[in-house]
Amino acid sequence: MVLELCNESFFNGKKMWGYVSGTYVIPKNTEGDVALIDTWEANNAKIITWINNSVEHYIGTQLAKYETTNEVLDHL
Numbered sequence: 001m002v003l004e005l006c007n008e009s010f011f012n013g014k015k016m017w018g019y020v021s022g023t024y025v026i027p028k029n030t031e032g033d034v035a036l037i038d039t040w041e042a043n044n045a046k047i048i049t050w051i052n053n054s055v056e057h058y059i060g061t062q063l064a065k066y067e068t069t070n071e072v073l074d075h076l
Helices: 008-013 017-021 034-053 057-063 069-075
Strands: none
Touching (some): 017 034, 017 069, 034 057, 034 069, 057 069
């Protein structure tokens, strides 16, 4: 299932491939970027949740130390 989630087409269809590839990085914390930061954090968490829901529990616990989707998939 993880390999299915790593499919570029899946993430492109959801407009989130940049989180997986590492192209989308968290915006710098400057005035006016609060909404962008919130969106980035929500999308990143959503993808990590998809991954955690598709792996065995013992693997998911190993992934908890990573903060970004890109880091999680690099580990896998």
